[in-house]
Amino acid sequence: MGGIAEVDSQEMHLLSILLGIIPLFAADSVRVDVIQNEVWITRNPESSTGVSKQLTRDGKAKIQAELSSAHDRIAYYEECPESEHCRPTVVILDLEGTRLQTFQPHSSAFGSDETCGSILRISWVRGDSAIAVECHATPSESLYIEFDLAARKNVRDLVGLDFTPSPDGKHVAHVGPIPHFAPPYAKSHFLFIDDTVVYPLPKDTKPFRWKVDGAMPDIVQTRGDKFVGIHAFGQFAWSPDSTRVAFSDYIFDWIGDEAGNESSRRCPIAVVSLTGAFSLVPLRGASVATICAGRPSWVDDHQLKVMFPASSGHAALPPRTIKIP
Numbered sequence: 001m002g003g004i005a006e007v008d009s010q011e012m013h014l015l016s017i018l019l020g021i022i023p024l025f026a027a028d029s030v031r032v033d034v035i036q037n038e039v040w041i042t043r044n045p046e047s048s049t050g051v052s053k054q055l056t057r058d059g060k061a062k063i064q065a066e067l068s069s070a071h072d073r074i075a076y077y078e079e080c081p082e083s084e085h086c087r088p089t090v091v092i093l094d095l096e097g098t099r100l101q102t103f104q105p106h107s108s109a110f111g112s113d114e115t116c117g118s119i120l121r122i123s124w125v126r127g128d129s130a131i132a133v134e135c136h137a138t139p140s141e142s143l144y145i146e147f148d149l150a151a152r153k154n155v156r157d158l159v160g161l162d163f164t165p166s167p168d169g170k171h172v173a174h175v176g177p178i179p180h181f182a183p184p185y186a187k188s189h190f191l192f193i194d195d196t197v198v199y200p201l202p203k204d205t206k207p208f209r210w211k212v213d214g215a216m217p218d219i220v221q222t223r224g225d226k227f228v229g230i231h232a233f234g235q236f237a238w239s240p241d242s243t244r245v246a247f248s249d250y251i252f253d254w255i256g257d258e259a260g261n262e263s264s265r266r267c268p269i270a271v272v273s274l275t276g277a278f279s280l281v282p283l284r285g286a287s288v289a290t291i292c293a294g295r296p297s298w299v300d301d302h303q304l305k306v307m308f309p310a311s312s313g314h315a316a317l318p319p320r321t322i323k324i325p
Helices: 003-026 288-292
Strands: 028-034 038-043 051-054 063-067 073-078 089-094 099-103 119-125 130-138 140-147 151-164 172-176 190-192 198-199 222-225 224-233 245-254 262-266 270-273 276-282 296-300 305-307 319-322
Touching: 003 028, 003 073, 028 063, 038 063, 038 089, 063 119, 099 151, 130 305, 140 270, 198 270, 245 288, 270 305
Parallel strands: none
Antiparallel strands: 028 038, 038 051, 063 073, 073 089, 089 099, 119 130, 130 140, 140 151, 151 172, 172 190, 190 198, 222 224, 224 245, 245 262, 245 270, 270 276, 296 305, 305 319
């Protein structure tokens, strides 16, 4: 009997330790929303005991509020429509609604220091130490800024489209700068990793750092009135180890007449590494438009899954799995 009592005592002691640890990890779930231009926080939103609290009361136009990954701060931005006579401002709050910090994002991507006139979206990056801000530049491109909250300065300043940070936070994949009001051959896409042109590149050319207003690689070829080898990229997907980017690559030729005819259309899945090494994986069994609508995601560092959403009254295609060396 004494032996049994000793075991029970040990088990009870272990249970008491576990019960003491559990509350350290059982943090309340939290959701933040913008409702009628004010920021609200809701604790335990999935529970009948959930409680909501209004954090702002200034009436200024707001669209997006983002909770930090540590669930200890909230970032939102003031939209600043023309009627409010202000400049867009990013605001950081604690969970009680106290303002911790504000800043007006500005970009020096074009050699200027002008404040962002219109914010498109914000997000927490670099382990919640910085805020990424995408600003409207032209109808064809945006500006991407990462603002370090402690240093109070930009630590990344990019121009283009479809900015996609890598899982480790060290890089941002994006389409490079695109001229506005230009024909398709002048808008051919280039994959940038940060400020470096990575793909497509002329033969025997290595990735290079792009300078503001610098020339892009000479990729599109001219044959009479035909422009050959124009690229348009789909959604970017980083590999889990942050070394490669996958996306659909719509490649086509264009005849520069009034009809603007496209020909020789194809849409492989491109997989591009940080060094510029790449592979193009052809997909068949559907129209080029359907294949280009495919959205790649990584199963692991060497395997992709491509999902094909339903479109134009057609059911979704079965997903495809691709092995990448």
